[in-house]
Amino acid sequence: MAGPAQEKRVFDPVGEDELDRTLRPRTFGDFVGQARVVGNLRIHLDASRGRGEPPDHVLLTGLPGLGKTTLAHLLATESGSALRLTTGPALERPRDLVGILSNLQPGDILFVDEIHRIPAAVEEILYPAMEDFRVDLTIDQGPNARVLNMRLARFALVGATTREGLLSSPLRSRFGLLERLDPYPPGEIAEIVRRAASRLGVSLETEAVDRLASRARGIPRIGIRLLKRVRDLAQVRGAGRVDAALAEEALRMLGVDEAGLEELDRRILGTILRLGGGPVGLKTIAMAVGEEADTIESVYEPFLVREGYLQKSPRGRSATSLARRALRAARGVEPTLF
Ligand SMILES: Nc1ncnc2c1ncn2[C@@H]1O[C@H](COP(=O)(O)OP(=O)(O)OP(=O)(O)O)[C@@H](O)[C@H]1O
Ligand SMILES: [Mg+2]
Numbered sequence: 001m002a003g004p005a006q007e008k009r010v011f012d013p014v015g016e017d018e019l020d021r022t023l024r025p026r027t028f029g030d031f032v033g034q035a036r037v038v039g040n041l042r043i044h045l046d047a048s049r050g051r052g053e054p055p056d057h058v059l060l061t062g063l064p065g066l067g068k069t070t071l072a073h074l075l076a077t078e079s080g081s082a083l084r085l086t087t088g089p090a091l092e093r094p095r096d097l098v099g100i101l102s103n104l105q106p107g108d109i110l111f112v113d114e115i116h117r118i119p120a121a122v123e124e125i126l127y128p129a130m131e132d133f134r135v136d137l138t139i140d141q142g143p144n145a146r147v148l149n150m151r152l153a154r155f156a157l158v159g160a161t162t163r164e165g166l167l168s169s170p171l172r173s174r175f176g177l178l179e180r181l182d183p184y185p186p187g188e189i190a191e192i193v194r195r196a197a198s199r200l201g202v203s204l205e206t207e208a209v210d211r212l213a214s215r216a217r218g219i220p221r222i223g224i225r226l227l228k229r230v231r232d233l234a235q236v237r238g239a240g241r242v243d244a245a246l247a248e249e250a251l252r253m254l255g256v257d258e259a260g261l262e263e264l265d266r267r268i269l270g271t272i273l274r275l276g277g278g279p280v281g282l283k284t285i286a287m288a289v290g291e292e293a294d295t296i297e298s299v300y301e302p303f304l305v306r307e308g309y310l311q312k313s314p315r316g317r318s319a320t321s322l323a324r325r326a327l328r329a330a331r332g333v334e335p336t337l338f
Contacts, residue, residue, distance in 0.1 A: 023196050023224060024070050028078060032195070032220075033188035034067065037179045041071065044177060045079050054107045055079055056176030057130055057157040059115075061164040063302055065221030066181040068160035072111040075158055081109045088117030094125050098137055098150075101129055106153040115159035116166040123171055130157055130174040162298050183218025183306070186210070193223045202231045203240065208247040215251055215260040217303045229254055257330040259307075264289060265300055266330060269309055269323040278311075278318030285317060 025031040028038055041058070048055045058075065060068040076083035084104065091097045091112075104110060112118070118126070128134045133152040138145055159175065161167055172178070184192070190213035197204045204212075204227075212230065216223035230250040234242050255263040271288040272278045286293040291300075301317075304310035309323040 023199055028074055031074060032191045033184045034181055037181060040177060040179060041075060054154055055156045057174060058177045059175040060160045060179050062181030063219060064162050064299055065219040067220060068181060072158045072160060076109045081107050083109050083111055085111045088112060088114040091118055091122045094122050094137060097122050097125050098135055101135060101152050102150060104153045104155045108155045109158055110155055111158045113160050116161045116163045127170060127174060186213045189213040189216045189218060189223045192220045193227050196224050196227055200231060204242045207244040208242045211244055211247040215256050217260055259326045261326060261330060264291060265304060266327055268296065268300060269319050269327055272317055272319040273324060279313055279316030281316045
């Protein structure tokens, strides 16, 4: 597994292993940062608990790895509810959703990840379910068609999406709380890395923590991934403590440059620069770098745009002079098998 596949393990924000779950904060108190969002959720939980009601439906949006799933778990834990999990793409047919809804107990929290990927026919089932805790299902077709009405237990829907723009407005408007997570400042990522390191039993010098945090793009999952790779390297080297030099070495081996750009970022920018700096269409870029357009758009581009390497316009993507400089500076930083 060389090249892109290797790279994916570092930055691909999709999928997680057992270790990730053990690192997940267990209480709001463990959850670092996002003070506004956490504050809003806590107030709502306290208030609804005071009224003896289940919480309202909550929509969590933000880039992959910012903590949406973690917050959904926390909402359930802190409200003492059971969490039922599903994803938009898993709900292929209306009856998939009806099956789940009809099994909910009063007060349950239903977490629908990637909620923007719910098929339209299934989404329509959600409207009355969210509003009136009721399902209207048409069974059979033509002259045999019947409408089945079913009452549901009063539940709370927690939806998560990395692509808020793809959510239909009828669905969006049925959520009582709409909370957007933004990338974390380096200090908060450092705190997250520090906590994860102590759970993993890795000893890191402050400077090493800061080096990792500054390359994590403001995303906890990336910070934790970097930490795990540094931990591997420290173990192989027999280093009891990770200092800045060891952290830098690991980052170099992972192909993460000074600017926090990784191999695929550089390939994206390099492609655009080779084509005269842009504008270049997303599909062309996707083809050239061998990654899905959707992944490039939702995972890689937000960082490149935020940091000023890339500009988006209706005609396509353009690379900035900052991108040119970063690529020049990064020459020599090539990923190796780690
Ligand atoms: N605020 C935080 N404090 C501590 N750890 C965090 C925080 N946010 C996220 N994490 C950690 O980062 C990892 C990714 O978080 P999570 O899975 O909740 O992200 P997500 O937003 O659901 O991502 P995706 O969109 O890919 O599903 C988890 O392992 C979690 O432990
Ligand atoms: Mg998630």
